[in-house]
Amino acid sequence: MIVRQAANVLEIIEFFAQVKKPATLAEIADHFGWPRSSTFNLLATLSEKGYLYEPRPRAGFYPTPRLLTMARMISEVEPLPPWTHTLVADLSAETGETASIVAPAGTMAVFIDVVESQAAIRYFATIGHRVPIHATASGRALLLQYSQEERDAVYRKIEFKQYGPSTPISIEAVETELRNSIDRGYCQSFADYSRDLAGAAIPLPIGDRRLSVVVAGPEFRIGPKVAEVASLIARTVDRLRPKTAT
Structure with a gap:
């Protein structure tokens, strides 16, 4: 049995590993076909837990290195020089x-x-x-x-x-x-x-x-x-x- 909310969180992680760049709420919602309200709640929760941050003003979200299993893939384009x-x-x-x-x-x-x-x-x-x-x-x-x-x-x-x-x-x-x-x-x-x-x-x-x-x-x-x-x-x-x- 798949718990939908848990699966959505994992899909967001996989999405960032694939696109390798920040993405806005609208881009994520459109990519998955999710309601923007639900997408906002997921992104807000991940941000609150320290897994997402905003590397540039109004340019979208990106994972922090706290993401363990995806850390190596994400670190290829880590925004810190x-x-x-x-x-x-x-x-x-x-x-x-x-x-x-x-x-x-x-x-x-x-x-x-x-x-x-x-x-x-x-x-x-x-x-x-x-x-x-x-x-x-x-x-x-x-x-x-x-x-x-x-x-x-x-x-x-x-x-x-x-x-x-x-x-x-x-x-x-x-x-x-x-x-x-x-x-x-x-x-x-x-x-x-x-x-x-x-x-x-x-x-x-x-x-x-x-x-x-x-x-x-x-x-x-x-x-x-x-x-x-x-x-x-x-x-x-x-x-x-x-x-x-x-």
């Missing part, structure tokens, strides 16, 4: 903390490449991990790449919650933190979302892709040197980014 993995590997080795590449997924930010710290006490993160886009350094580094109109559209969908003692719980608070980030030259978080966790992040636009790079770890280690970590991130990006990359 190779130097970005070297970036997070070098940052993790230099700082001893977890370093990640992050992409937008609606009101969330999804981790699409991670090199985890080897320390016993560390930030545990995996590919597909999702955090609120407004309440984290990595997410706010993404929001800095949005126009005001685009940010306003995201804000309307956010359910503002007090995740931690310094969580911005209003549009005004998020916008203030974004202005502060521009002034200091990087985004930072001190237990904004996860208790006892701190991080530094900067925008990492590549072509028309909105990405960010973040180094995060226990607040007692990262907190006193967050500016130093942010400076290291910027220098490492400058060193590794191909001169033709934008």
